[in-house]
Amino acid sequence: MQPQMDYNTIREVFRRFQAVEPEPKGELHHTNAFTLLVAVALSAQTTDIGVNKATAALFPIADTPEKMLALGEEALTQHIKTIGLFRNKAKNVIALSRLLVERFSGQVPSSRAALESLPGVGRKTANVVLNMWWGHPAQAVDTHIFRIGNRTGICPGRDVVAVERAIEDNIPVEYQHHAHHWLILHGRYICQARKPRCADCLINDLCPFEEKTA
Template structure:
């Protein structure tokens, strides 16, 4: 785990991220907040590309909790069986859809606590929804952010909660809204797990990683 970078270095890192991509976007496809919740829930231990491939047809016919309940668990499984853990995920999507209809009038709540009370929705999923839909500076720490945070020294921590706190404590406020997207995309395409592309990295001169590739 790298040492925590100082504030001025982190500010420069995010200045560069912002200059290269001022409005980074999440890669999970969705048509409304409900389909965003479903897509993020389905993405656990799966790739965004794999989820998108499965949900394009699904969201054309089931883009509300009411329509998802009408489709039913078997109908949902037929669409998402290419995604890992699809049976358990299908159960959770049907359960959360029923809760949304019965307790929230078919609307997705905008509080973290309410979101986390839904089956299959943990803190990371709730933070993604809060950030992407309601544009709150919530930090969804996935494996990419955990790796980048610890490898670079931007937001080191021994677990995802510690990394989330480090983001909130050390990244300048004006960059908080997009911080987790910049870090995810950096981890997905540049600071990759097995062979980071250090030669093409925007922040290689500021990064604490000792084993930089040539």
């Protein structure tokens, strides 16, 4: 784990990210808050590409909690059987759909506590929904962000909550809204786990990672 990168260097890192991609977007396909919530819940231990393939035929027929309940767990299972942990995820999606109808009038709530009260929805999923749909500067820390945060010192921490707090505490406020998207995309395509593409990295000269690759 690298020491915390200094504030001015962090500002320059995100200035460069913003210059290249001013409006970074998540890669999970969705049409409303409910389909975003479901897509993120399905994405645990699965690639976004895999989720998008599974939901391509699902969301046109089940884009609300009511429609998802009408579809039922068995039919939902068939739609998502190509992704990891699909049986448990199908149970959770049906259960969270039921609670949305019963407790929230079929609407996806805009608070972290309410979101985390839903089956299969943890802090990361809640933060994605808060950020992408409700516009909150919530930071969804996944494996990419955890790796980059500690590899570069941008937001080091021993667990995901510590990394989330480091983002909130150390990244300039004007970059907070898109911070986790820039970091996720950088980790997914450039600062990869086993073979980081350091030669293609726009922050190579700012990064203290000692094992830089040519």
